[in-house]
Amino acid sequence: MQATVTLVEAVIAGGIGTITLNHPEKKNCLSEALICDLCAALEEMWRHEARAVILRAPAGSQVFSAGHDVRELPTHGRDPLTYNDPLRRAVRAIELFPAPVIAMVEGSVWGGACELVMSCDLIVASDDCTFAMTVAKMGVPYNISGVQNLMNTCGMPLCKEMLFTAQPMPVKRLAHQGIVSHAVPRARLETVTRSIAEQIVKNSPLVISLLKEELRLLSASHNLGPETFERVQAMRRRIYDSADYQEGIHAFFERRSPQFEGK
Amino acid sequence: MQATVTLVEAVIAGGIGTITLNHPEKKNCLSEALICDLCAALEEMWRHEARAVILRAPAGSQVFSAGHDVRELPTHGRDPLTYNDPLRRAVRAIELFPAPVIAMVEGSVWGGACELVMSCDLIVASDDCTFAMTVAKMGVPYNISGVQNLMNTCGMPLCKEMLFTAQPMPVKRLAHQGIVSHAVPRARLETVTRSIAEQIVKNSPLVISLLKEELRLLSASHNLGPETFERVQAMRRRIYDSADYQEGIHAFFERRSPQFEGK
Amino acid sequence: MQATVTLVEAVIAGGIGTITLNHPEKKNCLSEALICDLCAALEEMWRHEARAVILRAPAGSQVFSAGHDVRELPTHGRDPLTYNDPLRRAVRAIELFPAPVIAMVEGSVWGGACELVMSCDLIVASDDCTFAMTVAKMGVPYNISGVQNLMNTCGMPLCKEMLFTAQPMPVKRLAHQGIVSHAVPRARLETVTRSIAEQIVKNSPLVISLLKEELRLLSASHNLGPETFERVQAMRRRIYDSADYQEGIHAFFERRSPQFEGK
Amino acid sequence: MQATVTLVEAVIAGGIGTITLNHPEKKNCLSEALICDLCAALEEMWRHEARAVILRAPAGSQVFSAGHDVRELPTHGRDPLTYNDPLRRAVRAIELFPAPVIAMVEGSVWGGACELVMSCDLIVASDDCTFAMTVAKMGVPYNISGVQNLMNTCGMPLCKEMLFTAQPMPVKRLAHQGIVSHAVPRARLETVTRSIAEQIVKNSPLVISLLKEELRLLSASHNLGPETFERVQAMRRRIYDSADYQEGIHAFFERRSPQFEGK
Amino acid sequence: MQATVTLVEAVIAGGIGTITLNHPEKKNCLSEALICDLCAALEEMWRHEARAVILRAPAGSQVFSAGHDVRELPTHGRDPLTYNDPLRRAVRAIELFPAPVIAMVEGSVWGGACELVMSCDLIVASDDCTFAMTVAKMGVPYNISGVQNLMNTCGMPLCKEMLFTAQPMPVKRLAHQGIVSHAVPRARLETVTRSIAEQIVKNSPLVISLLKEELRLLSASHNLGPETFERVQAMRRRIYDSADYQEGIHAFFERRSPQFEGK
Amino acid sequence: MQATVTLVEAVIAGGIGTITLNHPEKKNCLSEALICDLCAALEEMWRHEARAVILRAPAGSQVFSAGHDVRELPTHGRDPLTYNDPLRRAVRAIELFPAPVIAMVEGSVWGGACELVMSCDLIVASDDCTFAMTVAKMGVPYNISGVQNLMNTCGMPLCKEMLFTAQPMPVKRLAHQGIVSHAVPRARLETVTRSIAEQIVKNSPLVISLLKEELRLLSASHNLGPETFERVQAMRRRIYDSADYQEGIHAFFERRSPQFEGK
Ligand code: NI
Ligand code: NI
Ligand code: NI
Known part of the structure; x- marks a missing residue:
C-alpha cells in the first residue's frame, strides 16, 4: 500500500504503518x-x-501539532468538545486500532494534540520537544473522558501541574515519569522508534490486540453515576456560556494574553 | 408555620407538612x-x-400537573433538560429531603410531572387518575438521570410501555405493580394518605432519614464510564438539534399531532 | 419491503415490521x-x-420456540454459551435495535427462548401460554449476562422460582408481575399487539431510540471485578466439564429424566 | 442425617433439608x-x-420470629449492626449456601427476621401472616447492606412503605408484588412448599448453585465510593450515639411507645 | 483580605492566598x-x-506538621478515624476547594499530615524534608478513603513501602516518582512555589475549577459493594478494640517503642 | 518452624519468613x-x-523463574489461563496473605513470573536482573485479571512497552519508575531486603494486614459489565483456538522464533 491523502501521508511496509501529519x-x-x-x-x-503504526510529523518539524483548530470551536452557547468532534474521534480511532500506535514526537505539542499523543500506546520523542496542555489558558471546558485519558497516562501530580499551569513541559520530565517511553536526540529518534515497532511486529498480533483491548477496558472503568455526569456537564455549560470563554478565543486570535474574570 | 407563597401553599401541623401546588x-x-x-x-x-410531607394538588383537581412548561423549553440548539433546570432541581429537592414525601395524586399527571411524582417516596392516588409519560410524543430527549428515576420506581416493562407509547396509563395498573402504593376512591384519598403520614411521624426521624438516604444511594449506583455518558449526550444533542424537536414543540402549541420524520 | 428468508418471514408496513419465526x-x-x-x-x-417490530410465531402455534438447538451444544469441554453463540447474538440484535421490539407470544416458550422473549422491549401474550426456563433441568451452565437479562426483566423472586424449578410458568403469573404487559385471549392477541405498535409509531423515533438505549445502559450497569468474573467462569467450566452435563444432553435425546449426581 | 441442636432442629431426607427454628x-x-x-x-x-433447604418455624406458630434480640443490642456508643453480628452472619450463610433455601413462613415476622426471610431464595407463606420492618420504630440505624437486601427483594415503593411506617404488612400485598411466591392457607402450606423443593431436587445441583451465585453477584453490585460509605457510617453513628436510640430500647423493655425527639 | 486566626495565618494578595500553619x-x-x-x-x-492557595508552615520549620493530635484519639471502643474527624474534614475542604491548593513543605511531615499534604493539588518541597506515614507504627486502623487518597497520589509500590515500614521517606524519592512536583533547596522554595501559583492565576479560574473537579471524581471512582465496606469496617473495629491499639497510644505517650502482639 | 518441601524451601525466624523457590x-x-x-x-x-515474608530464588541464580511451565499449557481448544490454574492461585495466595510479601529478585524473570513478582507487595532486586513479559511472544491470551495486576503495579506506558515488545527490560527502568523499590548490587541484596522486613516486623501486624487489604480492594475495583467480560472472553477463545497459538507453543519447544499469521 502507498496512499497519499491531502493532509496526512500513509505508508505501510514490513507490517509497520507510518502516518505523517502533513x-x-x-x-x-x-x-x-x-x-x-x-x-x-x-x-x-x-x-x-x-501490526504497528507510527504516528509522526515530517522530519525536522518545529511543531508536532498545534492542537485544536480554534477557528472550528463554536462561539455561541454550544458545547465545544463533544463525542463526535474531531479530537474525540481521533482518540477513539487510536484506542480502538487493533495494534499498537507509537507516537514519534518531534517539536512542540500543544493543547488537544497532547491528548492525541497520550492516547497512543507508546511515545518516543526527541529530547528537545515540549508538551503544553493549554485548555486553562484558552478557557475551554475540557470534557471528562479527555481528562480521564490524560490522568490514566500521566498520573495525578504531573497531570495537575500541566493542566493548571498550562505551560510547556520539557519532555525530560515526562520521560522521567515514564509517560514518554524514550526521549532521545533527534538524530536517533527514527532508529529507536523503528526498532520498537520491529520487535512488536514479530509477536502475536492477536495477543497484542487482546492486551491492548484489556488495558483499554480496565483504564476506562472509572464509573460514575448519571447525576454526577450531569452536574459536570452543567459546570462545563456554565463555562462555554461565559464571557471568559469568548475572551479566551478572542485573545487567541488577537495574539494577546486573555484577561479572565471568572464569569 | 403557615406560609403562603404565590404558586404553592404550605402548611405544617403535627409534624406533617402539606404542600399544595396551586x-x-x-x-x-x-x-x-x-x-x-x-x-x-x-x-x-x-x-x-x-417528619413527613404530603405533596398535593387542590381537592377536586382534574389535572394534578401538566408537566414541563413547554413555553420554557429552549428552541435553538440548547439542551432542554439540564442539571439546573426546574424539574431536576425539584426532583433532587424531594430526594434529598430528610423525611418521606408522599405524593397524594388526584387528576391526571403529564410528562415531567410523572417523574416528579415518582421521585416522591410514596404515592397514594385516587382510583380515577392517569399517568402519561409524554416525552416521546413531544420529541424531547429525556436525560439519563431522569430515565434512571423512572426505571428505579417502575420496573422495566411498565416503564418501557409508558415511555414508548406515551399514552395515559390508568392508575390501577400502576397500583397493581406496586408503583402507586394505594389507589382509593377520591372520597377516601385524604384519609388514607394522612393515616400513612401519621404512622411515619411516630417513628424515629433520624432512622427514617438514614433509610431514605441509603435507598437513594443504592438506587443511584448505576455507574457508567465517561465515554458512554458522552455518547448518550451526543444522541441527545442530535435530537434537540433536529427538525423533529421543533415539530414537537410547534405541534404542541398548534394543538395538533406532530409528524415526526426521524431527523 | 417484503422479504422472504428461509426460517423467518419478514414484512414491514406502515412503519411496523413483523418478523415471524417459521x-x-x-x-x-x-x-x-x-x-x-x-x-x-x-x-x-x-x-x-x-419504528416498531413485532416478533411472533405463526398464528396458532403450540410452541412459540423450543429454545436452544440442543444438537448444537458442544459435548466435549467447550463452553456452550459464549459471546458469539446464536442466542447471545440474537439478544444483542434485539437490545441494540433502535426501535421497540414487541414479542407477541402464542404457545409455550422454552429455555433460551425465554431470554429471547424477555430481551424484547414489551411482551404481549395469549393467556394460555407458558414460559419454562429449563437450564437447570438440562444441566447447562447459564452465562452471567444471560442471567442478568432475566433478572432485569423478572425481578428476583420469580426469576429464582423459574430458574430453580425449571417448570413451565403460566403466563398469568408473569402478567400479574408486569413482566408480560398484556395477557389476552388468542382471538385478541394480534389486535392488542398491533394497537400498541401503532401508538409507538406515531411518536418521535429519535426519542424512543434514545430512551431504549438509556434504559439498556442503566440496566447493564451491574459491574463486577475481573476476578469475580473469572471465578464464575471457573464454576461454569466445572459444569460443562462434568458428567452431569453429558447426562443432561443424553437424557434430552433419550427423552428421559436426567439423573444428576452433582459432579 | 438427623441432628438435634438446642434452638434449631435440622433433618434431611430425599435431598431436602428442613431447619426448624425452635x-x-x-x-x-x-x-x-x-x-x-x-x-x-x-x-x-x-x-x-x-439440594434444597426449607427454613421454618414449628407448625402452628403465632410468631415466625421476633427479630433481633433487643437484649443483645449494645447501649453505649457502639454500632449495633456490624459485619459479624448474628443477623448478618445468618444472611450471608443463606446467601452463600450452594442450594436454594425456601422460607416457609407461618405467623408474624418482625424486624430483622424480615431480612432473614427475604434473604431466602423463595418465600412460601400462610395467607394470614404479616411482615413488619420495625427499625424505624425501634430507633435502630439499619446498615446499608441490610437495606440493599430488602430493596433487591421488595422493590422500592413497598420497601419504603414498610420501612417508613414500620407497620405489619399483610402477606397478601407481598404475594401480590411477587415478593412472597405463594401465599396459601395454613393447611396447604407444607404441601406447596415441599412440592417446590421436590421440583428443585430433580434438577442439576451444579447449575442451580451457579445460578444462585450469579444472581447474588449481580444484585450485590450496587457499588459506591469509600467516602460515600463513610458518610453513611457517620449518619449511623450519630444515631446510635443519640438519645433517641436509648429511648427506643427503653420503650421496648417498658412496653410503651417511644417518644422520639430527632436527636 | 488579611485575617489572623489563632493557629493559622491567612493572607491573600494578587489572587494567591497563603495559609500558614502556626x-x-x-x-x-x-x-x-x-x-x-x-x-x-x-x-x-x-x-x-x-485563584491559588499556598499551604505552608512558618519559614525555617523543622516539622511541617506532626500529624494527628494523639491526645484526641478515642481510647475506648470508638472508631478513631471517621467522616467528621478533623483530618477528613480538612482533606475534603482541600479537595473541594475550587482552585489549586499548593503544599509548600519545609521540615518533616508525619502521619496524617502526609495525607493532608498529598490531598493538595501540587507539592513543592525543600530538598531536605521527609515524609513518614506512621499509622502502622501507631497501631491506628487507617480508614479506606484515606488509603485511597494516598494510593491515588503515590502509586502502589511507594505507598506500600511507606505504609508498611512507617519510616521517614526522603523527599528525593517522592520527587523522583513525581509525587512531589519540585524538590528544591530551602532558599529557592518560596520562589519556585510562587512562580507556579503565578502561572495558575493567569489562567481561566472556571476551567481550572472544572478540571480539578473532574480529576477528583475520576480518582474517587473506586467503587465497592456495601458488604465489602462493612467487612473492612469490621477489620478496623477489631483493631480499635484491640490491646495493640492501646499499646500504640501508651507507647507514644511514654516515648518508647510499642510491643505489638497482633491482638 | 523449619519445613522442607520438595520444590520450595521455607524458614521462619524473628517473625520473618523466607520462601526459596528451589x-x-x-x-x-x-x-x-x-x-x-x-x-x-x-x-x-x-x-x-x-509478619513479613521474603520470596526468593537461591543465591546466585541466573534465572529467578522461567514463568509458566509451557508443558502444562493445554493444546486443544481449552482456556490456558483460568481461575484455578497455578499462576492465578499463587497470585491470590500472595495478595490475600495477611502480611507483606517481599520479592527479592536475582536473575531474570520470565513471563508469568513477572506477574508473580509484581503481585508481591514490594520488590527488591539485584541491579543486573531483567523482567520479560513474554505472552505476546508465546502467543498466549493473557487473562484480564492478570493484565489488571500488571497495570496496577507498572503504570500504563511501561506496561504496554513490556507487553507489546515482549523484550527483557533491565531492572533499572523498573526501579526508575518505582515499580522495583530498590535495585542494588547483588552483594547488598539480602541486607537491604532484610532491613525492610525488619522495619515491617516492628509495626502493628493488624494495621498492616488492614492496609494491605484496603489497597487490594481499591486496586481491584475496576468494574466492568458482564457483557464486556464475555466479549473479552470470546477474543481470548479465538486466540487459544487459533493456529498461532499452536505455532507459539511448537516454536517454544523447537527453540525457534514463531511465525505468527494473525489467525
Ligand atoms: Ni392482582
Ligand atoms: Ni441495579
Ligand atoms: Ni482506577
Whole structure:
C-alpha cells in the first residue's frame, strides 16, 4: 500500500504503518479535515493488517501539532468538545486500532494534540520537544473522558501541574515519569522508534490486540453515576456560556494574553 | 408555620407538612416559578423539622400537573433538560429531603410531572387518575438521570410501555405493580394518605432519614464510564438539534399531532 | 419491503415490521440458521427504518420456540454459551435495535427462548401460554449476562422460582408481575399487539431510540471485578466439564429424566 | 442425617433439608445462640449435600420470629449492626449456601427476621401472616447492606412503605408484588412448599448453585465510593450515639411507645 | 483580605492566598482547633475568590506538621478515624476547594499530615524534608478513603513501602516518582512555589475549577459493594478494640517503642 | 518452624519468613507442583503468624523463574489461563496473605513470573536482573485479571512497552519508575531486603494486614459489565483456538522464533 491523502501521508511496509501529519501551513492543527484524513489512514492500515503504526510529523518539524483548530470551536452557547468532534474521534480511532500506535514526537505539542499523543500506546520523542496542555489558558471546558485519558497516562501530580499551569513541559520530565517511553536526540529518534515497532511486529498480533483491548477496558472503568455526569456537564455549560470563554478565543486570535474574570 | 407563597401553599401541623401546588391557570405546570416556590416550601418544611410531607394538588383537581412548561423549553440548539433546570432541581429537592414525601395524586399527571411524582417516596392516588409519560410524543430527549428515576420506581416493562407509547396509563395498573402504593376512591384519598403520614411521624426521624438516604444511594449506583455518558449526550444533542424537536414543540402549541420524520 | 428468508418471514408496513419465526419442524428452536435469518431480518428492518417490530410465531402455534438447538451444544469441554453463540447474538440484535421490539407470544416458550422473549422491549401474550426456563433441568451452565437479562426483566423472586424449578410458568403469573404487559385471549392477541405498535409509531423515533438505549445502559450497569468474573467462569467450566452435563444432553435425546449426581 | 441442636432442629431426607427454628420462649428471636445453631445446621446441610433447604418455624406458630434480640443490642456508643453480628452472619450463610433455601413462613415476622426471610431464595407463606420492618420504630440505624437486601427483594415503593411506617404488612400485598411466591392457607402450606423443593431436587445441583451465585453477584453490585460509605457510617453513628436510640430500647423493655425527639 | 486566626495565618494578595500553619508548641499537629482554623481560612479564601492557595508552615520549620493530635484519639471502643474527624474534614475542604491548593513543605511531615499534604493539588518541597506515614507504627486502623487518597497520589509500590515500614521517606524519592512536583533547596522554595501559583492565576479560574473537579471524581471512582465496606469496617473495629491499639497510644505517650502482639 | 518441601524451601525466624523457590532443573518454572509447594509454604507462614515474608530464588541464580511451565499449557481448544490454574492461585495466595510479601529478585524473570513478582507487595532486586513479559511472544491470551495486576503495579506506558515488545527490560527502568523499590548490587541484596522486613516486623501486624487489604480492594475495583467480560472472553477463545497459538507453543519447544499469521 502507498496512499497519499491531502493532509496526512500513509505508508505501510514490513507490517509497520507510518502516518505523517502533513499540514505545515496550519502547524498540523487538529482540524476536521486533518482528522478525517488521519482516521481514513488508520482504517487503511487496519485493512492492510498493519501490526504497528507510527504516528509522526515530517522530519525536522518545529511543531508536532498545534492542537485544536480554534477557528472550528463554536462561539455561541454550544458545547465545544463533544463525542463526535474531531479530537474525540481521533482518540477513539487510536484506542480502538487493533495494534499498537507509537507516537514519534518531534517539536512542540500543544493543547488537544497532547491528548492525541497520550492516547497512543507508546511515545518516543526527541529530547528537545515540549508538551503544553493549554485548555486553562484558552478557557475551554475540557470534557471528562479527555481528562480521564490524560490522568490514566500521566498520573495525578504531573497531570495537575500541566493542566493548571498550562505551560510547556520539557519532555525530560515526562520521560522521567515514564509517560514518554524514550526521549532521545533527534538524530536517533527514527532508529529507536523503528526498532520498537520491529520487535512488536514479530509477536502475536492477536495477543497484542487482546492486551491492548484489556488495558483499554480496565483504564476506562472509572464509573460514575448519571447525576454526577450531569452536574459536570452543567459546570462545563456554565463555562462555554461565559464571557471568559469568548475572551479566551478572542485573545487567541488577537495574539494577546486573555484577561479572565471568572464569569 | 403557615406560609403562603404565590404558586404553592404550605402548611405544617403535627409534624406533617402539606404542600399544595396551586397554579390552576397553568394546570400546575412545572414552570421555573412554581418549582422555585415548591423548593422554598420544602426548605421551610426542613427548617420546621417536618417528619413527613404530603405533596398535593387542590381537592377536586382534574389535572394534578401538566408537566414541563413547554413555553420554557429552549428552541435553538440548547439542551432542554439540564442539571439546573426546574424539574431536576425539584426532583433532587424531594430526594434529598430528610423525611418521606408522599405524593397524594388526584387528576391526571403529564410528562415531567410523572417523574416528579415518582421521585416522591410514596404515592397514594385516587382510583380515577392517569399517568402519561409524554416525552416521546413531544420529541424531547429525556436525560439519563431522569430515565434512571423512572426505571428505579417502575420496573422495566411498565416503564418501557409508558415511555414508548406515551399514552395515559390508568392508575390501577400502576397500583397493581406496586408503583402507586394505594389507589382509593377520591372520597377516601385524604384519609388514607394522612393515616400513612401519621404512622411515619411516630417513628424515629433520624432512622427514617438514614433509610431514605441509603435507598437513594443504592438506587443511584448505576455507574457508567465517561465515554458512554458522552455518547448518550451526543444522541441527545442530535435530537434537540433536529427538525423533529421543533415539530414537537410547534405541534404542541398548534394543538395538533406532530409528524415526526426521524431527523 | 417484503422479504422472504428461509426460517423467518419478514414484512414491514406502515412503519411496523413483523418478523415471524417459521421453522415448525424444529419448533422454532434457536439454531444457528434461524438466528442468522432473524438477525438478517432485523437488519433489513433497520434499513427500512421500522419504528416498531413485532416478533411472533405463526398464528396458532403450540410452541412459540423450543429454545436452544440442543444438537448444537458442544459435548466435549467447550463452553456452550459464549459471546458469539446464536442466542447471545440474537439478544444483542434485539437490545441494540433502535426501535421497540414487541414479542407477541402464542404457545409455550422454552429455555433460551425465554431470554429471547424477555430481551424484547414489551411482551404481549395469549393467556394460555407458558414460559419454562429449563437450564437447570438440562444441566447447562447459564452465562452471567444471560442471567442478568432475566433478572432485569423478572425481578428476583420469580426469576429464582423459574430458574430453580425449571417448570413451565403460566403466563398469568408473569402478567400479574408486569413482566408480560398484556395477557389476552388468542382471538385478541394480534389486535392488542398491533394497537400498541401503532401508538409507538406515531411518536418521535429519535426519542424512543434514545430512551431504549438509556434504559439498556442503566440496566447493564451491574459491574463486577475481573476476578469475580473469572471465578464464575471457573464454576461454569466445572459444569460443562462434568458428567452431569453429558447426562443432561443424553437424557434430552433419550427423552428421559436426567439423573444428576452433582459432579 | 438427623441432628438435634438446642434452638434449631435440622433433618434431611430425599435431598431436602428442613431447619426448624425452635426457641418458643423467646419467640425465635435472632439471638447469638439461635443464629449459631442455624449456621451450624446449614453447614451440616452443606456437608450432606442437601439440594434444597426449607427454613421454618414449628407448625402452628403465632410468631415466625421476633427479630433481633433487643437484649443483645449494645447501649453505649457502639454500632449495633456490624459485619459479624448474628443477623448478618445468618444472611450471608443463606446467601452463600450452594442450594436454594425456601422460607416457609407461618405467623408474624418482625424486624430483622424480615431480612432473614427475604434473604431466602423463595418465600412460601400462610395467607394470614404479616411482615413488619420495625427499625424505624425501634430507633435502630439499619446498615446499608441490610437495606440493599430488602430493596433487591421488595422493590422500592413497598420497601419504603414498610420501612417508613414500620407497620405489619399483610402477606397478601407481598404475594401480590411477587415478593412472597405463594401465599396459601395454613393447611396447604407444607404441601406447596415441599412440592417446590421436590421440583428443585430433580434438577442439576451444579447449575442451580451457579445460578444462585450469579444472581447474588449481580444484585450485590450496587457499588459506591469509600467516602460515600463513610458518610453513611457517620449518619449511623450519630444515631446510635443519640438519645433517641436509648429511648427506643427503653420503650421496648417498658412496653410503651417511644417518644422520639430527632436527636 | 488579611485575617489572623489563632493557629493559622491567612493572607491573600494578587489572587494567591497563603495559609500558614502556626502552632509551633504542638508542632502544627492536626488538632480539632487547628483544623477548624484551617477550614475557616479556606472558606475565607473562597469568598475572596483566591485563584491559588499556598499551604505552608512558618519559614525555617523543622516539622511541617506532626500529624494527628494523639491526645484526641478515642481510647475506648470508638472508631478513631471517621467522616467528621478533623483530618477528613480538612482533606475534603482541600479537595473541594475550587482552585489549586499548593503544599509548600519545609521540615518533616508525619502521619496524617502526609495525607493532608498529598490531598493538595501540587507539592513543592525543600530538598531536605521527609515524609513518614506512621499509622502502622501507631497501631491506628487507617480508614479506606484515606488509603485511597494516598494510593491515588503515590502509586502502589511507594505507598506500600511507606505504609508498611512507617519510616521517614526522603523527599528525593517522592520527587523522583513525581509525587512531589519540585524538590528544591530551602532558599529557592518560596520562589519556585510562587512562580507556579503565578502561572495558575493567569489562567481561566472556571476551567481550572472544572478540571480539578473532574480529576477528583475520576480518582474517587473506586467503587465497592456495601458488604465489602462493612467487612473492612469490621477489620478496623477489631483493631480499635484491640490491646495493640492501646499499646500504640501508651507507647507514644511514654516515648518508647510499642510491643505489638497482633491482638 | 523449619519445613522442607520438595520444590520450595521455607524458614521462619524473628517473625520473618523466607520462601526459596528451589527447582533449578526447571529454572523455577511455575509448574503445578512448584505452586502447590509455594501455596503450602505460605499457609505454613500464616499459621506461624509471620509478619513479613521474603520470596526468593537461591543465591546466585541466573534465572529467578522461567514463568509458566509451557508443558502444562493445554493444546486443544481449552482456556490456558483460568481461575484455578497455578499462576492465578499463587497470585491470590500472595495478595490475600495477611502480611507483606517481599520479592527479592536475582536473575531474570520470565513471563508469568513477572506477574508473580509484581503481585508481591514490594520488590527488591539485584541491579543486573531483567523482567520479560513474554505472552505476546508465546502467543498466549493473557487473562484480564492478570493484565489488571500488571497495570496496577507498572503504570500504563511501561506496561504496554513490556507487553507489546515482549523484550527483557533491565531492572533499572523498573526501579526508575518505582515499580522495583530498590535495585542494588547483588552483594547488598539480602541486607537491604532484610532491613525492610525488619522495619515491617516492628509495626502493628493488624494495621498492616488492614492496609494491605484496603489497597487490594481499591486496586481491584475496576468494574466492568458482564457483557464486556464475555466479549473479552470470546477474543481470548479465538486466540487459544487459533493456529498461532499452536505455532507459539511448537516454536517454544523447537527453540525457534514463531511465525505468527494473525489467525
Ligand atoms: Ni392482582
Ligand atoms: Ni441495579
Ligand atoms: Ni482506577
